[in-house]
Amino acid sequence: xxxxxxxxxxxxxxxxxxxxxxxxxxxxxxxxxxxxxxxxxxxxxxxxxxxxxxxxxxxxxxxxxxxxxxxxxxxxxxxxxxxxxxxxxxxxxxxxxxxxxxxxxxxxxxxxxxxxxxxxxxxxxxxxxxxxxxxxxxxxxxxxxxxxxxxxxxxxxxxxxxxxxxxxxxxxxxxxxxxxxxxxxxxxxxxxxxxxxxxxxxxxxxxxxxxxxxxxxxxxxxxxxxxxxxxxxxxxxxxxxxxxxxxxxxxxxxxxxxxxxxxxxxxxxxxxxxxxxxxxxxxxxxxxxxxxxxxxxxxxxxxxxxxxxxxxxxxxxxxxxxxxxxxxxxxxxxxxxxxxxxxxxxxxxxxxxxxxxxxxxxxxxxxxxxxxxxxxxxxxxxx
Ligand code: GLA
Numbered sequence: 001x002x003x004x005x006x007x008x009x010x011x012x013x014x015x016x017x018x019x020x021x022x023x024x025x026x027x028x029x030x031x032x033x034x035x036x037x038x039x040x041x042x043x044x045x046x047x048x049x050x051x052x053x054x055x056x057x058x059x060x061x062x063x064x065x066x067x068x069x070x071x072x073x074x075x076x077x078x079x080x081x082x083x084x085x086x087x088x089x090x091x092x093x094x095x096x097x098x099x100x101x102x103x104x105x106x107x108x109x110x111x112x113x114x115x116x117x118x119x120x121x122x123x124x125x126x127x128x129x130x131x132x133x134x135x136x137x138x139x140x141x142x143x144x145x146x147x148x149x150x151x152x153x154x155x156x157x158x159x160x161x162x163x164x165x166x167x168x169x170x171x172x173x174x175x176x177x178x179x180x181x182x183x184x185x186x187x188x189x190x191x192x193x194x195x196x197x198x199x200x201x202x203x204x205x206x207x208x209x210x211x212x213x214x215x216x217x218x219x220x221x222x223x224x225x226x227x228x229x230x231x232x233x234x235x236x237x238x239x240x241x242x243x244x245x246x247x248x249x250x251x252x253x254x255x256x257x258x259x260x261x262x263x264x265x266x267x268x269x270x271x272x273x274x275x276x277x278x279x280x281x282x283x284x285x286x287x288x289x290x291x292x293x294x295x296x297x298x299x300x301x302x303x304x305x306x307x308x309x310x311x312x313x314x315x316x317x318x319x320x321x322x323x324x325x326x327x328x329x330x331x332x333x334x335x336x337x338x339x340x341x342x343x344x345x346x347x348x349x350x351x352x353x354x355x356x357x358x359x360x361x362x363x364x365x366x367x368x369x370x371x372x373x374x375x376x377x378x379x380x381x382x383x
Contacts, residue, residue: 025118035168057109095162123338214337293328309335
């Protein structure tokens with residue numbers, strides 16, 4: 001896709017771009033709604049990427065164009081970028097420029113042409129991919145020297161403040177820092193990371209992504225409500241973040257919350273989910289990848305019953321996959337739609353896929369999009 005985007009830029013702006021970059025979407029293997037609780041996550045990068053051809057400008061103008069959106073070039077003045085005012089796709093790249101400048105980095109303008117293969121609204125971090133690809137391009141072109149984790153932080157700030165979606169740090173870090181063939185074990189408190197080898201094919205297994213086609217949006221209220229509820233739970237327990245509740249002290253903590261059922265459910269999910277991430281890391285390191293199946297299933301139950309962010313389509317994927325022999329399955333990402341992942345023996349993939357498709361048809365749901373996910377590379381310069 002790099003060549004196409006390079007050519008698209010030249011056609012649009014009349015000169016070749018200074019460079020072309022790409023940044024992937026992600027799926028999260030385990031560790032959901034833990035990232036804004038200072039907890040653990042374990043995403044890996046998808047082969048689907050956002051690609052950007054970019055050149056610098058010196059005149060305080062930002063020109064943006066997307067091959068995926070109808071409409072021409074959008075021209076913005078850097079001095080006019082105001083958080084919360086843009087409700088369209090341009091808020092993501094513009095938000096990154098805003099965040100860089102607000103942090104004191106001398107970005108004086110850019111021409112940008114983008115194209116993305118990350119499905120939008122599918123819970124696969126299409127917006128983080130857009131942010132990170134622009135951040136990496138500007139970091140290179142303006143020689144800002146920012147490390148990847150810092151770029152992820154700036155992209156999160158763009159998303160939280162400029163776009164106005166109260167998300168955590170997982171998606172941007174995944175897009176910026178993942179490595180091919182690995183899942184990223186990330187501690188969201190200090191962004192320390194470990195690349196965990198994750199080669200399911202070598203073990204005779206596959207990981208499927210099932211996009212339910214139910215569109216979700218983080219700027220809508222439910223995500224923010226869960227986040228606020230977790231912060232309230234931490235305050236009630238007298239800890240900085242739910243990450244600070246030791247696994248062995250969960251029961252005592254829940255007892256202290258008494259009949260505050262809402263807090264009990266949110267706290268229980270986050271603390272057990274952190275423990276599940278560590279369990280998955282341990283199992284993979286011990287060379288026992290099949291054993292992660294039940295841990296994924298437990299994660300789904302917790303998101304469905306305690307965190308209450310699943311939906312009938314996601315539950316149907318999980319139930320059908322498990323009933324037809326999958327090793328594990330769960331919703332992935334923010335919830336309320338989007339995608340599920342299914343871990344299955346290679347030999348069972350066709351049966352499971354067919355069963356999910358038939359179950360969707362029988363329930364009268366839109367046909368899901370199913371594809372295999374193999375851990376791909378993080379953001380990089382293409383040319
Ligand atoms: C979305 C957010 C992430 C994270 C997940 C849930 O993808 O962008 O920060 O909170 O939901 O794990």
